[in-house]
Amino acid sequence: xxxxxxxxxxxxxxxxxxxxxxxxxxxxxxxxxxxxxxxxxxxxxxxxxxxxxxxxxxxxxxxxxxxxxxxxxxxxxxxxxxxxxxxxxxxxxxxxxxxxxxxxxxxxxxxxxxxxxxxxxxxxxxxxxxxxxxxxxxxxxxxxxxxxx
Numbered sequence: 001x002x003x004x005x006x007x008x009x010x011x012x013x014x015x016x017x018x019x020x021x022x023x024x025x026x027x028x029x030x031x032x033x034x035x036x037x038x039x040x041x042x043x044x045x046x047x048x049x050x051x052x053x054x055x056x057x058x059x060x061x062x063x064x065x066x067x068x069x070x071x072x073x074x075x076x077x078x079x080x081x082x083x084x085x086x087x088x089x090x091x092x093x094x095x096x097x098x099x100x101x102x103x104x105x106x107x108x109x110x111x112x113x114x115x116x117x118x119x120x121x122x123x124x125x126x127x128x129x130x131x132x133x134x135x136x137x138x139x140x141x142x143x144x145x146x147x148x149x
Contacts, residue, residue, distance in 0.1 A: 001046035006031070010039055011049070012148040018052050063109040065116050066137040070102035073128040077103040085126045091119040102133065 003011075009029040013020070026036035043049045058064070071077065078097040086095040086106060094107040106123070110116045116136070123132055 001042065001048060003043075003048060007039060007043060007048070008148050010036065011043070014040070014049070014052075015145055015148060058109050062111045065110045065113060066140065067108045067110075067116055068135045068137070069106045069108055069120065069123060070133040071104040071106065071123060071126070071129050072131045072133075073103040074130050075128045077128055081127060086123075089119060089122045091115065092123075 006029055010025060013025055013028045021033070022037040022040070023033040025031075025040070026033045029036065031039070040049070058066075082104070083095070086092050086104070091108045091110045092106050093109055094105075096105045097103065098105045108116065108119050110119055113136075116134075120132060120134060123129060
């Protein structure tokens, strides 16, 4: 699906507030409520809109420790068993196959450094992982979704 300027305006409006009505969305982009609804439906059907969710403050949930962990491996890690093993570790929020100094980059959030240590132990148990390098976040300036332009 090709995303046009109207779709981009709709996406930006939805990123700002996904709970607004189709009438409000339509007014924002110059469409009727029905036309806005149809465009959003097509954006969902084509996979441009992956899901509708809320953004939760992790610190409010007691997850104030954030770390990025590079996983070194003795073999290719970009397959389904690795994906499932990483998904099974609750503290892992993101996992990316990368090119560079390691095979996988994961983002981990925990309540304490002791929990981080337990998560690192779990990461070391993933088949193929030979070592890790961990960077603990002291402060986050911002985190954001892709900006629609």
